Amino acid sequence: MNDSCSNNTVYRSAEAEQLSMKHITYGMDVIARIGHLRFKEHKTRSEIATILTEMQVKISERQVQKLYERYALLLRSNVEENLKDTLEEVVKQSGGLILSIDGVQPEKGNETLYVIREVLSGTILAAQNLKSSASQELMGIIQPIIDWGYPIQGFVSDGQQSIRLAIEKIAPDIPYQYCQFHYFKDIAKPLVEKDRKLKTNIKKKLRGIREIERKIEDSSSETFEEEIASDYIAAIRSVLLEDGKPPFELPGTRVFERTKAIKDSIEKCLDKKGDSSP
Structure with missing residues (x-):
């Protein structure tokens, strides 16, 4: 200076x-x-x-x-960028928009971020924090999008009652559909529960691997068999951490399939060892 x-x-x-x-x-x-x-x-x-x-x-x-x-x-301002061209192309190709509505609440009792997305293009049309999930509050973020004048073919949501009430009040003639993922998730609850029990039972049967680990750790020699056993134990432990995304990926079923593959592999090793014995 x-x-x-x-x-x-x-x-x-x-x-x-x-x-x-x-x-x-x-x-x-x-x-x-x-x-x-x-x-x-x-x-x-x-x-x-x-x-x-x-x-x-x-x-x-x-x-x-x-x-x-x-x-x-910034999320809200980003909505307006290149929005018009995108929506006009969707209308041209498909005849209208399909809107999905969902809310994300970081903590119970706090504001919920509601997001409205155009399904066919994946475009975010609105993102707003609401202190209440009442239908009247939701109408305030749905109505401006309807006022844009684009034809709307339908609404999709997770079945939240206040969302459905808001849509019925604003656009009673536009079809509403329950989100297919949430639908499958609900009807698959009995299957998911049985799958959870399957995973729990398999884990109980595999608790003995810790005892085998101790024997290997306490062994003064490092034999080829102990090395192989350690590898199998590591494989089993990785299986115990297996997870899935119900209802389409069931963790219990995946654990069962992977443990069965490990069991088959162990049996083959034992058969080969028996064949090679003098």
């Missing part, structure tokens, strides 16, 4: 200004991180502040809340 200069004009870097929002000293990366921690990992404001502080970002819970609100604002 030149002290002899009488001009008090401040010159800012346009490139540097793009790294943060106006009137915000934190960068866009911090805002994005807060959004990820809030909606993806369901962290509280206090937890987010602690995590960022550990990452050498000094921030308070109040500042976390302000940046979280900016994140939500």
Whole structure:
């Protein structure tokens, strides 16, 4: 800085200004991180502040809340970008839009983020935090999209009653469909419960592997058989961590299939060992 200069004009870097929002000293990366921690990992404001502080970002819970609100604002502003061309193409190709409505609540008792998505194109049309999930509140985010004037072929949701009531009040003539994934999930509950019991029973039968591990650990020699046994134990332990996504991927069934494959492999090894015995 030149002290002899009488001009008090401040010159800012346009490139540097793009790294943060106006009137915000934190960068866009911090805002994005807060959004990820809030909606993806369901962290509280206090937890987010602690995590960022550990990452050498000094921030308070109040500042976390302000940046979280900016994140939500950015989500909403992104909706308008290239939206018109996309929706007109969907109408041209399919005759109308199909809208899905769903809510994500990071914590019980807190605001719920409701998202309206055009199913055929995957485009987010609205994303708004609501303090209440009442049908009257939901009508406030559905009605503006209907007012755009695009033909709507149908609505899809998880069956939440307040969503259905809102749709019935605003657009009673537009077909409504219960989300197929939630439908299959509901009708598959008895099967999923039996699958859970299957996985539990298999785990009970495999509890003895720890005793085998101890014998191998206590052994003073490292034989070829012990090495093979250790590999099988590692395979079994990985199976015990197996998980799935019911109703289409049942974890119990996957555990059964993988343990059966391990059992068949062990039996083949024992048969070969028996054949090679003098």
